[in-house]
Amino acid sequence: MKKNMIAIALGGLLVLSATPASVAANEPTVQAKVEYSQFVTKRQVVDQLLEDALKAFKSPSRISHAGFTAKMPSNMEIITNRLLEAYELEPYRTDLLISAANAQIYNKNVDRAIDLFEHALTVAPDHVDLHSYLAIWQKFKGNVAASNEHMAKIAKLNPAREADITRIFNTVDRVINTPLKDKPENNYKGNTAIVTLGYALNPDGSMHDVLIKRLETTFSIAKNNPDSLIVLTGGVPKNHKTEGRLMADWLIKKGISADRIIEENYATSTVDNALFSSYALARHNIDHATIISSASHVRRGQTLFEIASWKTGPKNITFDTVAYPDKPLEKLEKASDKELLGIYRDALRTYGMWSYRSKPLLAR
Structure with missing residues (x-):
């Protein structure tokens, strides 16, 4: 993201002036614009960027009607951009990259999500969750060799996690290959x-x-x-x-x-x-x-x-x-890419890998 940044040290404090690039013409309907130069320390700017990301996440301005509970793409872009701005200021915060990547999963932009997960991996090369995300999403994209490389790395770092991700793969494959039915076929016994x-x-x-x-x-x-x-x-x-x-x-x-x-x-x-x-x-x-x-x-x-x-x-x-x-x-009969994306995304959430892990933006 293009940005003008001025940093001046004053008595041990850092004065920041950030002008983020516009992300959407209707952004004011999602959140009020903030002049980040009013804040004195880098920590204050990061905190405000995360608050703005949370506001976009919770924004009632997204389309909401019966059967539709997802966030609008513009919201996800705002969340991603605010998290990446915060990451520029705090480049050790791998959680910010993970949260931004998962915002892109919700936006159905898997390629960009993979890029962000891989960027995070350059900072934390032994991060088991990052390898887990990449194993899943490379498989989703059909990049079997890349997925297998991450699975091999997981097996070395945490064999139990490798077994769990394999079990997720097997469960998804079995479920999506089971024919749908509109009537029960078996009289199951027991409870x-x-x-x-x-x-x-x-x-x-x-x-x-x-x-x-x-x-x-x-x-x-x-x-x-x-x-x-x-x-x-x-x-x-x-x-x-x-x-x-x-x-x-x-x-x-x-x-x-x-x-x-x-x-x-x-x-x-x-x-x-x-x-x-x-x-x-x-x-x-x-x-x-x-x-x-x-x-x-x-x-x-x-x-x-x-x-x-x-x-x-x-x-x-x-x-x-x-x-x-x-x-x-x-x-x-065949699960669409859209359906499969939702299955994998929510499988990881149910398993316990939270999508957003940058306080105060915390959400399974």
């Missing part, structure tokens, strides 16, 4: 559960048609499996209501016993769905869970639930999915 993933409520707090369709699928399966526990997960509030609460009310009105239902009213993402619901599955010692979501979403859901269960258990729990066909299943 079983149905897990229905929420969908963003309409602004007035009513359920979106997509969520109702998921519930209709849930109701049908629940009737045919009367002993199955039902976990309803979704906690993004709209008009003082949550998906979990409304889903439970809908099923109870249809005749499903409230005793079968567990509401999970805190999840704000698919990662949260998997992490929070897995505790319920572990508490009830579930042997098998069927995940219900839209066809374009169930593979990501299954992958994350499997990874979450590695730590929570129950041991040897199995999962399958039933899809509400928001798109014809034959059109979703």
Whole structure:
């Protein structure tokens, strides 16, 4: 980024004047512009840049409607640029590069993310997380040899991590190669559960048609499996209501016993769905869970639930999915690059590798 920087030492303090290049014409709608020359020390400038990145991350100016919870590209560019400006001032802060790279993953600019991860690796060549990110994203790009090089490095640094990343690869490959289905095929024995993933409520707090369709699928399966526990997960509030609460009310009105239902009213993402619901599955010692979501979403859901269960258990729990066909299943036979990117990105988050790790911008 082009920038004019003036540094003057005054009694042990550093006076900085930074004029960042414009990143978007509508940037004022995301955050107020700050004149960084008002700050006296380098630490103050870095702190303010990180605060500005956090404001962009939380900005309500992004497009937000039912089913869309991602940040707009302009927000991600602002986050990346502020983090890189901070890194120019504090070049030992590898966390800033990792956070900036992951902002680009959210922006679907994997090539730029790889460049930033590799830059960070020149600073910290034995950083296991950096090699893990690069192993994943080089594989995503089809650069198998480069991915294998990073896996070999991980194996030397931390054999357990190498085994975990290999397990993630194997899980993703198996899930994306399993045909989607819109009806359950097996009558699973033992302690079983149905897990229905929420969908963003309409602004007035009513359920979106997509969520109702998921519930209709849930109701049908629940009737045919009367002993199955039902976990309803979704906690993004709209008009003082949550998906979990409304889903439970809908099923109870249809005749499903409230005793079968567990509401999970805190999840704000698919990662949260998997992490929070897995505790319920572990508490009830579930042997098998069927995940219900839209066809374009169930593979990501299954992958994350499997990874979450590695730590929570129950041991040897199995999962399958039933899809509400928001798109014809034959059109979703092969996972798109967009879907696969989301699966890998959220697999790492569920595993415990936080995307943003530059305080105060901390987010799984």
